[in-house]
Amino acid sequence: MAGEVFATTHWSVVLTAREAGGGESTRALETLCRTYWPPLYAWLRRQGHAPADAEDLVQGFFEGFLGRNSLNEIGQEKGRFRSFLLASLRHHLLTTRRNERTQKRGGGLVPLSLEDPAVVERCEAALMGEPAPEAVFDRVWAETILERALRGVREEYETSGRAALFDRVKEWLVREARPGDYAAAAPGLGISEGALSVAVHRLRTRFRSRVRAEVSQTVATPGEVDDEVRYLSRILTKA
Secondary structure (H helix, E strand, O other): OHHHHHOOOHHHHHHHHHHOOOHHHHHHHHHHHHHHHHHHHHHHHHOOOOHHHHHHHHHHHHHHHHOOOOHHHOOOOOOOHHHHHHHHHHHHHHHOOOOOOOOOOOOOOOOOOOOOHHHHHHHHHHOOOOOOHHHHHHHHHHHHHHHHHHHHHHHHHHHOOOHHHHHHHHHHHOOOOOOOHHHHHHHHHOOOHHHHHHHHHHHHHHHHHHHHHHHHOOOOOHHHHHHHHHHHHHHHHOO
């Protein structure tokens, strides 16, 4: 299982694009860009950039990324994908002249989904409390991992005809049920209270598995997964 996951990590997508290019690798890179722009956008916002300027900067960064301008500098050590993206953005800012014309929203190769209110709200919420830019980046990165995992589990349940069950019990993924919660919800789902308890347990197990799978895509070796999961957990549980 681990070997299958690590055969198609984000790192392998980037390295394949560097070495071979082509339409398939470009489309894969575009998917990564659309998926992981929120933490970079949030980092720029904490640096003091206005929302429109932060969006333009991320757009320009990914234009260069897709053009493989940054890929030739990747070493075999690689490390965490999140660290690589942030370091690459820093480099992009240092090498971009202030008067350079940036790509405007909707006019680039990778249209960013800033029209999604939930994503924008998540990014802006991370700015509360004036944390360091790196802390903002890490939090939005972690939340992006969880959002992708949750969406993946939801798709699995929908495919198997259990979307209604997922939508009803997902609230207990991150909190324990209060006394009487299962008894109140079970009749509406047509199952017993005990069966609902089992369903919640299975959902939590599947969600944790999906989170690990998402994290596995962002590190270079299987041995880094546990440390990265613990790190993301610490980020999310900080007051």
